[in-house]
Amino acid sequence: MDREDEVWRHDRHGIRSMSKLLMFVLLGLAAYLILRGMGRPKERTKQKRREAEKMVLCAHCGVHLPEGECLRSGEHCYCCEAHRVIGPIERRP
Secondary structure (H helix, E strand, O other): OOHHHHHHHHHHHHHHHHHHHHHHHHHHHHHHHHHHHHHOOOHHHHOOOOOOOOEEEOOOOOOEEEHHHOEEEOOEEEOOHHHHHHOOOOOOO
């Protein structure tokens, strides 16, 4: 057997060992990710659903916004301070 055949035979065993090592590392990583995901509760079950907030109309520009975010002036709701200062505009039906 010459030197070149001996190097090739040794290299072949090295490739097999590396492929086995890589396979075990990938299997370990997959098992870790699966087990880690099973231990965590789902995102949806953790969060409570918020109640829907009533939407109101800006008396000046007509944009819809949640009632909690509007600026009130008397009976009118506004989306911003500038529209509150300007006041309501008449709308055609």
